[in-house]
Amino acid sequence: MSQPLRISGLASGIDIDSMVQQLMQAARAPVDKLKQQKQLLQWEQEDYRDINKSLVSLRNSIFTAKLQSTYLAKKATSSNESALTVTATSAAEGIYQVDITQLATGVSVISSNLPEETASDGTTQSLAKQFNLPAGTTVTFELQGTEKDSNGQYITESFTFNADTQTIYDVISAINARNMGINASYDSTNNLFSLTSTGTGSSQHLKLVSDSISSVNGVAFLHDYLKLNLTTGSELFGKDAQVVIHDSSNTSVTYNMPSNSFSLLGLSFNLKAPAAGITISVTKDIDTVVNNIKNFVNAYNDVLDKINAKLSEKRYYDYPPLTDDQKKAMSADDIKLWEEKARSGLLKNDFVLDDIAANMRSTMASIVSGLTTKYNNLSAIGITTSSDYMSEGGKLYIDETKLRQAIETDMSGVMDLFTKTADATDQKGLAQRLYDVVNNAIQTISSRAGSDAVSNLADQSYIGQRLKEIDANISDWEDRLNQLEDRYYSQFTAMEQAINQMNAQSLWLSQQLGIGQSSR
Structure with a gap:
């Protein structure tokens, strides 16, 4: 849509931009209110999701508490x-x-000291120079490592090197590249060459199948020059x-x-x-079992404390979310302090969190039916709530002496208290029950506030849908406000044009009157 012609007070001398801005500021009040509602919902969504992350962490701890291996340490x-x-x-x-x-043991063959592989200028010498071989010498040998073919026969690997151009490091690279279960290495500090199996045991194997030097008859490279205790046909096995x-x-x-x-x-x-x-x-391992139970209880208390803190958090109704114009007039520190109060207490007495906390507390306070042990509830093994139950919201405390005694007396009974599986809820172990409670709580919060793993467009949660509705309303209002602003400017422009026309007419009349007077 084309913008209307805007003439800013040239004829009237009025600051039209300022006047339109003030008129629009009043007109934007409904949009500001929608944006404040959106901000409150976004903060509420963040608080819910933060609780859900803690519940997921608790669910992982509960999963460990469900396992019998946790108590059989x-x-x-x-x-x-x-x-x-x-x-x-x-x-x-x-x-x-x-x-x-x-x-x-594996297979390992190490040479005695070899000639220096580095020349006086710091470069690596060729095999011919390091071992004083005649020019044009070719080194060849065949090795078998640990690897076998489909018939169960050891695979023979053949190696050929040009002594004039290749070095001891080329020999090492070539052997290691074959992945034959044998590693070659060179100790440049002590000038030692070695062949070593990659593993241990009787399956480890090394055999020198053939070994020759083209320029020197009757001399073997690996045995006579690399000084390995290997001769043709030598076969070594690990143990x-x-x-x-x-x-x-x-x-x-x-x-x-x-x-x-x-x-x-x-x-x-x-x-x-x-x-x-x-x-x-x-x-x-009594210590490990005690620590496992303590970790589980601590994880439970941490989440319960977090939920209780949100349920009792003070709400400051005199601190609504700031508008964009209000933020422009405030410092960053002032905005931070204001918003801390503005987002406080959004989940105060929240029915979803209250229900989750109540279910968690009732689960941990319940008795496991059908056990053949006296340890059928947490208090029997030394885990109780404080005497000031209401103020601490059901937080659990552990009498470690009593807990250790229960574990030492009847480890199986303590294990069943947490891990017993059954169709009937009252016969399930406490960790089994709590896992179900927490899992349902995670799903309930996700249906209300969505998840960070889901994009805003795909979010079908209650708050996600409310945010989409508000965004649509804001978009509609912005269109109306743009139209209203254009109308204001059109009206002021018409006024400017009228004033300009009147000024022109006044000037013409003045000129005419001046001409009449001068002709007399």
Whole structure:
């Protein structure tokens, strides 16, 4: 739409722009009110989503509390940690006798000192110069590593090097590029060349199939020049670790393992040296179980505190959101202080959060039916609310002494209190129930306030839809205001044109009167 002609007070001397601005400021009041409503909804949406993030974090903690493994933690100790360190995963409690008869090894061949590979000018010498080979020498050899073909045969890799142009580092790169389970390396400080398997165990393998130098008969490159203890046909294998475990019936079982770190019988072993008569003791890890429960309770309290704080937050009705014009007249610090009060208490006594908090508290205060243990509620294991229940909103406190005693007395009973599964809600463990409560709470808040993961256009939540309605209303109002502003300018322009015409007529009359008087 074309803009109307705007003449700003040339004839009247009136500051038309200022007058239109003042008229429009009054007319914009409904738009400012809509924008304030939008800001309040956006702040409310942010507060809801912030609560939801905390609920998601709590749900993750509850998931851990639902798992039986959380309460079956074991600890294992070794009588000889210089030879063996061990941790328990799912091992049965008891005493294990262990002998380490052999460590797992790979294949490793290391040279003695070689000629310097670096020239006096700092550049890397060719193979011919480093090993004093005749010009035109070609080095060839064949290796087998750990890799096998589809028939189970070791794959032979062939290597050829021009001694005049290629260096020891070209040899290393070529071997490593074949991915044959053998790594080549060069220690430039001590001038040592090595071939080493990438793993350990009896599956590790290295064989020198052939080895020759074109210019020197009867001399092998790897053996005579790289000084590796390998001759054509040499074949090396790694070794498995061997561990002997004795049970209480004096039965011994030998286990061959390809690595020095492995899991066996619910234990994680890390072998360090051969040794006999090692005692492994596996017991309940009470400390870990207590800490797991404490972490769960702390996560619950943190979320409950956050919800209760929002429910009781003071509302300042005298501090509405600032308009754009109001912000222009204020400093950044003043705006920050004002908005802190303006967005305070938006969720005070909110029915959604109040319902979530009530469901969480009732869940944690309930009894688990059908348990064969006396530990059928939190208070029985030393987890209670404070005497000042109302002011603290159901916050939980742990009597650690009582909790430890319950775990030591009946670990299975404590575990069932949190983890028991059942169709009937009153028979579910508390963590199982709370997980459902929190999951429903997350969905309820998402349906009301949406999620950061969903774009505004795709947001179908209650607040998301309200924001779209307000945006549509603001857009309609902006169109009306643009039309109103154009009308004001059109009216003032018409006035200016009329005044200008009157001035012109007045000037003409004055001129005519002046002419009549001069003719007398």
